Amino acid sequence: MKAAIYQTSPILLDLKSNLEVVISKIHQGKEAGAELIVFPELALTGYFMGQRYHEVALRLDSPEIRQLSSATRGTAAVVGFVEESPSMNFYNSALVAVDGKIAFAYRKLNLPNYGVFEERKYFAPGKQVRVFKLHDFNIAVFICNDLWHPSLPYLGVTQKADIFVTIFNSSQGSMGDEFSNIESWAIINSFYSRIFGVYNICANRIGEEGFEERRSISRALQGESGENKESSLTCQAKTYKFWGGSEILNPFGQRIAKADLHKPAEIFGEIYRDLLRQKKILLPYLRNDDPYFTHRELQRILYDAKKRERPEPGQP
16 A cells, blocks of 8 residues: 655645645645645644634535545545534544545544643544555554554554554744754654554644743732732744654654654555565564553552542441
8 A cells, every 4th residue: 555645834824725725635645646645733723723713613514624634535544624513523533535535534633732832722622543455554643742642552452553643733942942852753754654564644733823821921020019019921922833854653663754854755665465464474473462451450550549549338
């Protein structure tokens, strides 16, 4: 199976233009023989939407989503967008469309809410790790911070995932100057491929966006009455550069394709069942894994311990 990543630079809050770009790239990928085409997180909206997120939200029955899914006839695509549910909850989602039809929307589970990230302020978390089948491959989809929580990739491989599709929006400096996002993502992507023996298709975006950091800085002011008063200062907007570097890794953690940093790119990689089989034979890490044991241990840790903590009737 031939997979493609399109490393795009979405225009913030410009749903129409971003949709046109994505649909155009789907057609390009299809013409190049790609059977799975992957776009970054929030490819239809940009990242720092702030309180305007609802203006670019789409329901699965919206004309835009129907148009997008129709473009996948003869191929499949994973596209990041803001989803609005029928009950008016909003999600950071990835549309999975196969051969002109919507398979499902994967909803990001772990929403960051620190530093420049405000996702939990606006979005509801998803409830499931979903896997879909494409050309005899089982594919699990994850969005950005989901991959920083090892339990979620594990839930993917317990459903026999052969391929991880990981879409994200990673920018330089968003985690502070002491932390390298570029280095950390390279380690994470390779780690899961090697340990779980899966292909990992990792799509990051490029471009720049501004974010107004609303940090309250308290300053004590002494009035004539002698009372202390607090004043609040707001920091100026800061621009963050999304670095790209999308990549496709094989089950041994080796890169098959790598996009440049800070440039639009399209990369392709071939996915082989034989290589998945070879990894399972040579390095069968998961052969003796027992998800029922994991379930029993979680039951003991989460529930049995609580029972022990409860006082018996009549005890203080």
